[in-house]
Amino acid sequence: MIEILVVDAQGLMLEGLRTILELExxxxxxxxxxxxxxxxxxxxxxxxxxxxxxxxxxxxxxVDAIKAMxxxxxxxxxxxxxxxxxxxxxxxxxxxGADSFLLKDSPSEDLVRAVRVGLMGGVSLSPPVARRVVDQxxxxxxxxxxxxxxxxxxxxxxxxxxxxVLRLVxxxxxxxxxxxxxxxxxxxxxxxxxxxxxxLGARDRTQIAVWAWKHAxxxxxxxx
Numbered sequence: 001m002i003e004i005l006v007v008d009a010q011g012l013m014l015e016g017l018r019t020i021l022e023l024e025x026x027x028x029x030x031x032x033x034x035x036x037x038x039x040x041x042x043x044x045x046x047x048x049x050x051x052x053x054x055x056x057x058x059x060x061x062x063v064d065a066i067k068a069m070x071x072x073x074x075x076x077x078x079x080x081x082x083x084x085x086x087x088x089x090x091x092x093x094x095x096x097g098a099d100s101f102l103l104k105d106s107p108s109e110d111l112v113r114a115v116r117v118g119l120m121g122g123v124s125l126s127p128p129v130a131r132r133v134v135d136q137x138x139x140x141x142x143x144x145x146x147x148x149x150x151x152x153x154x155x156x157x158x159x160x161x162x163x164x165v166l167r168l169v170x171x172x173x174x175x176x177x178x179x180x181x182x183x184x185x186x187x188x189x190x191x192x193x194x195x196x197x198x199x200l201g202a203r204d205r206t207q208i209a210v211w212a213w214k215h216a217x218x219x220x221x222x223x224x
Contacts, residue, residue, distance in 0.1 A: 002115065003030045005046060007039040008054040008081075017052060017081075020108045027115070036065035043069055048076070050115050055082035055101075057089050063096040070097035077118035079111070085128050091136060094210070100124035121201040123210050134170075134209055158199060165192040169205055170212035 006017045006029055018029045030046045033039040039051065051069060055062050059082075066078050080098040082089050083105075090101055100114040103126040114124035125133065158166065161182075168178045175189040182189070193205065202208050 001028050002026055002050060002119065003028050003046070003048045004050045004052060004115065005029075005031050005033065005039065005042050005048040006052045007033045007036070009034050009056070010054075013054065017111075020111060021052070021115070024112055027112075036061040040065055040068055043073055043076070047073070050077045050079065050118065052079045052081060052111070052115070053098075055080045055084065055089050055093050057082075057084040057086055059089050059092060063092045066093065066096040066098055077115070079114045079118060079124070081111070085126075085132060087132070087136070090129055090132050094133070101129050102126050103128065123202070123207045125210065130209075158196065162192050162196050162199075165189060166196055166208060166212055169193065169196075170209045 002024075004021055004027060006014055006021070008014050008017065011034075014032045014034070018032065021027045021029055030048055031042045033042045036053075039053065042048075043051065053062060053066070062080075066080075069076055069078060078098045078100075080093045080101045081104055082093075082101065083103070085103060093101055099118040100123055102110055102114055102124065106126050110124065110126070117124050164182055165178060168181060173181065175186045175193065178189045179186045193208070196202070196208055200208060200211050202211060
């Protein structure tokens with residue numbers, strides 16, 4: 001059974017989310033909370049595997065709560081839900097450690113998928129949010145803030161060529177464009193992308209881009 005904590009300031013939203021989630025036979029909502037402080041207390045008491053959290057704008061308290069959850073509860077998955085597709089909400093929440101970010105007009109099956117994907121180590125983003133992340137990655141690339149050779153976390157062993165490919169994928173280039181930039185064949189690029197996906201536990205190019213962003217944002221960037 002997948003145990004879930006739901007966090008939202010509005011009672012109707014809490015009940016609606018509970019209903020959606022508990023339609024899944026292996027989902028169980030073990031508790032609800034209306035504030036980030038209450039959510040942290042519920043996490044301590046209930047030890048949920050997943051937290052589904054509303055992200056308002058501004059979201060300072062929610063961002064701090066997500067950081068605390070990630071520090072105190074190893075392996076906990078945070079799925080962010082928001083009406084706001086802004087840099088402050090999206091980038092702040094993801095940099096705090098949220099595993100997914102969905103807009104509240106997403107279909108209910110996207111929420112269910114985000115919970116399952118998160119438990120498998122994946123990332124789920126609503127399409128407009130993914131677009132914002134990719135645009136931000138381009139900005140980071142232009143400022144030189146994307147990871148350079150040798151700058152990847154120690155637990156991830158990428159070759160120099162894989163890092164080259166990672167940076168170009170994060171800029172939104174196609175396999176053909178990457179091949180032309182690196183003077184290698186498109187087939188070789190595909191092999192490198194597959195290898196990077198495997199090493200990062202990513203399902204697709206968007207998840208690669210998210211990983212690059214989350215490991216570059218602490219250098220310098222374009223938050224605004």
